[in-house]
Amino acid sequence: MFYSIRHVTRFRYSAPVRESVMELRMQPRSEGPQTLRSFQIATNPRAQLYAYTDHLGNAVYHFNMLREHEELRIEAQAVVEMAPFPERPAKLDDLEWSRYNGFNLNDDHFDMLEPSKYARPSPELDAFMRIADLQKPVGDPLSALLTLQRGIYDSFEYQSGITEVNSPIEVALEQRRGVCQDFAHIMTAIARQWGIPARYVSGYLYHKGTRDRSSADATHAWVEAWLPSIGWIGFDPTNNIMAAERHVRAAVGRDYGDTPPTRGTYKGGADSELSIAVALEPTAAPVRHEDFLKVARPMSSPAPTPSMPERLYHQQQQQQQ
Amino acid sequence: MQHEAFANTEDFGGPDVAPGPGRISRPGADAPYADYELGKPYDEMFTREGAVRGPYAALDSRLSTLSLEELVRRQQTCEQSFLHQGITFTVYSDNRATERIIPTDLLPRIITASEWARLEAGLTQRIVALNLFLRDIYNEGRVLKDGVIPRTLIYGSKHYRREMRGLPVPHGAYVNICGSDMIRNEAGDFVVLEDNLRVPSGVSYMLANRDVARRAFPAVFRSMGVRPIEHYPLELLATLRSLTPFTEDVSIAVLTPGVFNSAYFEHAFLARQMGVELVEGRDLLVNDNVVYTRTTSGLKRIDVIYRRIDDDFIDPLNFREDSALGVPGLFNAYRAGNVTIANALGTGVADDKAVYAYVPRLIRYYLAEEPILNNVETFLCREEKSLSHVLANLDKLVVKAVGESGGYGMLVGPHASQKERDEFAAKIKADPDNYIAQPTIQLSTAPTFVGNGVEARHVDLRPFILHGAETKIVPGALTRVALKRGSLVVNSSQGGGSKDTWVLSQ
Numbered sequence: 102m103f104y105s106i107r108h109v110t111r112f113r114y115s116a117p118v119r120e121s122v123m124e125l126r127m128q129p130r131s132e133g134p135q136t137l138r139s140f141q142i143a144t145n146p147r148a149q150l151y152a153y154t155d156h157l158g159n160a161v162y163h164f165n166m167l168r169e170h171e172e173l174r175i176e177a178q179a180v181v182e183m184a185p186f187p188e189r190p191a192k193l194d195d196l197e198w199s200r201y202n203g204f205n206l207n208d209d210h211f212d213m214l215e216p217s218k219y220a221r222p223s224p225e226l227d228a229f230m231r232i233a234d235l236q237k238p239v240g241d242p243l244s245a246l247l248t249l250q251r252g253i254y255d256s257f258e259y260q261s262g263i264t265e266v267n268s269p270i271e272v273a274l275e276q277r278r279g280v281c282q283d284f285a286h287i288m289t290a291i292a293r294q295w296g297i298p299a300r301y302v303s304g305y306l307y308h309k310g311t312r313d314r315s316s317a318d319a320t321h322a323w324v325e326a327w328l329p330s331i332g333w334i335g336f337d338p339t340n341n342i343m344a345a346e347r348h349v350r351a352a353v354g355r356d357y358g359d360t361p362p363t364r365g366t367y368k369g370g371a372d373s374e375l376s377i378a379v380a381l382e383p384t385a386a387p388v389r390h391e392d393f394l395k396v397a398r399p400m401s402s403p404a405p406t407p408s409m410p411e412r413l414y415h416q417q418q419q420q421q422q
Numbered sequence: 423m424q425h426e427a428f429a430n431t432e433d434f435g436g437p438d439v440a441p442g443p444g445r446i447s448r449p450g451a452d453a454p455y456a457d458y459e460l461g462k463p464y465d466e467m468f469t470r471e472g473a474v475r476g477p478y479a480a481l482d483s484r485l486s487t488l489s490l491e492e493l494v495r496r497q498q499t500c501e502q503s504f505l506h507q508g509i510t511f512t513v514y515s516d517n518r519a520t521e522r523i524i525p526t527d528l529l530p531r532i533i534t535a536s537e538w539a540r541l542e543a544g545l546t547q548r549i550v551a552l553n554l555f556l557r558d559i560y561n562e563g564r565v566l567k568d569g570v571i572p573r574t575l576i577y578g579s580k581h582y583r584r585e586m587r588g589l590p591v592p593h594g595a596y597v598n599i600c601g602s603d604m605i606r607n608e609a610g611d612f613v614v615l616e617d618n619l620r621v622p623s624g625v626s627y628m629l630a631n632r633d634v635a636r637r638a639f640p641a642v643f644r645s646m647g648v649r650p651i652e653h654y655p656l657e658l659l660a661t662l663r664s665l666t667p668f669t670e671d672v673s674i675a676v677l678t679p680g681v682f683n684s685a686y687f688e689h690a691f692l693a694r695q696m697g698v699e700l701v702e703g704r705d706l707l708v709n710d711n712v713v714y715t716r717t718t719s720g721l722k723r724i725d726v727i728y729r730r731i732d733d734d735f736i737d738p739l740n741f742r743e744d745s746a747l748g749v750p751g752l753f754n755a756y757r758a759g760n761v762t763i764a765n766a767l768g769t770g771v772a773d774d775k776a777v778y779a780y781v782p783r784l785i786r787y788y789l790a791e792e793p794i795l796n797n798v799e800t801f802l803c804r805e806e807k808s809l810s811h812v813l814a815n816l817d818k819l820v821v822k823a824v825g826e827s828g829g830y831g832m833l834v835g836p837h838a839s840q841k842e843r844d845e846f847a848a849k850i851k852a853d854p855d856n857y858i859a860q861p862t863i864q865l866s867t868a869p870t871f872v873g874n875g876v877e878a879r880h881v882d883l884r885p886f887i888l889h890g891a892e893t894k895i896v897p898g899a900l901t902r903v904a905l906k907r908g909s910l911v912v913n914s915s916q917g918g919g920s921k922d923t924w925v926l927s928q
Contacts, residue, residue: 122750156587
């Protein structure tokens, strides 16, 4: 089937800013069951776009804007074709653990075994693993990961506004509340402690029905774990489902830090306001959708120190929900 | 190229005479060596029996003709010369930063031609192997697959830059400027203590010390055939030029963190000597993937950046976002091949104190040669057997945190109190992977003027290696001196000084 995705990001500044530099990781990946059919990015004001593929295979677009501007709008539009996912076993045999060995593991996996900035062990994580009975994996790796996914789903309430885009997992762990980004980091960190290579996926989820806790008008995040006899398999602890045809993958990495949809800086003493809107619709054929999208939930960032107008400011980033 | 900073060629001393046949000095008895102690360490000037080593004979004869007052006067002139030229550095402590002059000692340290030949060959071998290692771990990772070095050591290193994977680097030269710390052990052999592959500093002090020592002992200097080092800035410039495909109108800049950096003097000095721009991050901008410097006449393209900023701070878009020192988008311009950064990013993974222990194996692995220069014996606390050995022998060992430099985060066991050792043991046990230990190495001693005579003080040696299209080592080095009697810590941030190093042509 085909999905049409429209992702609009808008930065508004209270006063003119200049020398914006921006990196985008929004282009859906084209691999496995997912094929990218079309992709465009438009910016307003217009900018010359450059692109590269990062070391994780993510497409990164970037641009800069020297002249003064009070608003920056980025609109990405993609059409993705999703083939049916191959049948997955419900469980694996216990010998799967012994297959995490030097013959099967390669460099891609080792990087996803080491703790990273947002997915790393901590006393709070240990406490959660103890309370939720997740200290040791039970059963084969696939069963254990499904137990872990359910454990996170059951233990945490989905609520935005508790954590921020750069919150460490400790905030969500203490509050037992958070959004998909937090749950994905927690699941990644625990899987790695168990010796299972795990990575963070940033993308989009086609929401249907009311069972999905995540937010339909935001980017989504979930986890991929590596099973020697199957490969990378996606787990969505926010919604307690395995990632499949409804999950459109845009970027993978060790954690959010490797995959932010937008990251940038600007100069000038001004408040900034970030608004994001995402719309994902099934479509019969790759066509362009116009104007079916509302700009949702503006987020403000505190005024940068006005006394230092020459300072460099970081663009607010979008938390994945 | 003129050395503006050191243009004063007036001699410090009065009339200086060429050395004649001297008397035989006895350390520990005769002036000015009355308090000169010869102990277990190798001494650069005297044999264990107290005889003056050949290369020092001329200096010894000269010293014996100078009165104490004259030496004091020359030493003071040396220090004043440093002060007047603004050769300072900044000491950081918990709550304040103090600017000081680097204490300089007027007595040169002498290295013979054959000693230098071996050092040169060994350092060249080492930098070639380390660059092959960096190219390997940022590309196919053969050394990891072959199990020569543990993967966690690389992937777990905070200096490993994943962004560098698969990026081509001119001539495969990741480390273009290296300042290796060498010491001379009790047997008189030079061994490598540390490879400084990130932003090594000190070369300006090497040049400043030469100016001082040459004027303190002009006739001795002239008579000995000391090899020149004044062309270092030109060699550095040639190395930086070799890193860009362009041959005409190559624009080079030295990127400094700013005036508050401890080595700012050096950044300004090198830029002036090379005749290139000295810039801070805010002076640069990236437009359409090209780096420009803001000038009074508009934007000017920059092709090569000799950066004296750590990786973390160089580009807030790609690395530490709280960096106010860097240039947003610089790494993307670099990735696109529109600018060269020297040293390349991610070189710190190879001078990690834990990776250091593997360098001899890396030399054998990449070059199929035996290392010409040895390492100091190193215990990796990550290995259980080593850890228990280290904890049981803390009073005999020097323990260092893997990621730190400049003498911070280290314990010199024999000089520490029991309380300090216990506290450090707890730190090691909490995070063994982060620590290595080495036997307390008796750094060699060299004659140093201490105010009321000449005494033995511990010294190390930091030669500077340039590696671009080819490898060049200017025949000289910074000799750092632990000015406190008995001290083994030579770092300028910890109260060390420096002196000139004379490499003889024959």
